[in-house]
Amino acid sequence: MQVPIDCLRRRVLRAIGGLVLLIAAGETTAGAATLDAPPPELATKVRVVVTTGMAADLLRQVGGDRLEVIALMGEGVDPHLHRPGRSDLRRMLRADLVIAHGLGLEARLAPVLRRLEESGRRVWWLGDLVPSESLRRDPAAPEVADPHLWMDPLLWATTARGLGDRLAGLDPAGADEFRGRAETTARGLEALHAEGLAAVATIPMPQRLVVTAHDAFGYFGRSFGLEVMALQGLSTASEAGIADLERLVEVLVERRVPAVFLESTISPRAVEAMLAGVRARGGSASLGGTLHADALGPAGRGADTVLGMIRHDLRVVVEGLGGDAAILEAEAPR
C-alpha cells in the first residue's frame, strides 16, 4: 500500500501525539511542545530517518537530493546492541519515513519501531525487499534469518531496486530519478561482485576460509565462494567455547590458512587468543587486517559506503589469504 507523501505530511501533527506514548514519563510538557510544528524542510524534501550507516548510504545513493537522510547510529556503533535514546525518538517522530533493516538486526530498537508502525507512522523494513528464499537461515531455528544482507552485493542490489520502486510510489514526482539511481547503484554492486569473484579465484583453494570474530560474513562468503567460520555463533553454550576454539585452531593449522581477521566493531581479544593457539600448534597464521561488517568505516577512508566497505573487505581477505587483489585496485574507492 502506497500513500502519497503529501497525504503523509498532513498526518504529521496527528502523529506528534505518538510522542506522548513513546517518550519516557519524565519528559516535560515544555520539551514536547517544541515539537508542535512540522519543521520547514518537510515542505521541500522527504525526511528519512534510518537506523544504520549502511541504510543511510543506500538511501543517499537511491534518493539523491530528493531525500534528507538522517542515521541514528554513527560510525562504529554495533546495531545489535544500540539502545534508542530520547533524541532517536524525536528524530523518528519528525520523519516522513523511518527505515530499518529488520530481521532482528536492530534488536533493541525494534519494539519502538513496531510501536511507531502501530501508531500509523510509515516504517519500512529493508529485509522485506528481498525474496524470503534468498535469506540465510539458522538450520537449528529456520524462523531466524541472517540480517547482514548488505554483505552480499547481489542481494543489496535487489534491495536497491526494491527501494527505488517504493520511493517512486511515495514521491511520484521523483519516480524516474529514484528508479534510475537505484539501477546505477545496483549495477555498481553487480560489477563489484564480478570483480570480487575474479579476485577470490586467485586464492589457493584450501585457504579460501575466512575466520572472524562473529557471524556477520555468511552472505559475504556465500556470495564470493569463501568458507566462513566465526568464533561467535559456532555454539550458544559457553562451555563449548573452548572446544570450538580448538576446532578452529586445528582447521587453521591443517589447511595452512595464512590469516585470520578482526572486525571493526568487535574486541580483538578472542581472535588473538585463537592465533596464540595456532602458533602453539606450530601453525603460522597471522592477523590479516580489520574487516568492516556491522558499521561503515570512517568518512573519506574508502569503507564509508557499502560498496567501499565490501571492496575493502575483499581486498583485505584476498591479500591476507595469499591471493592477488590487483583487480580490486583498478577502481579507486570513493
Ligand SMILES: [Zn+2]
Ligand atoms: Zn552483526
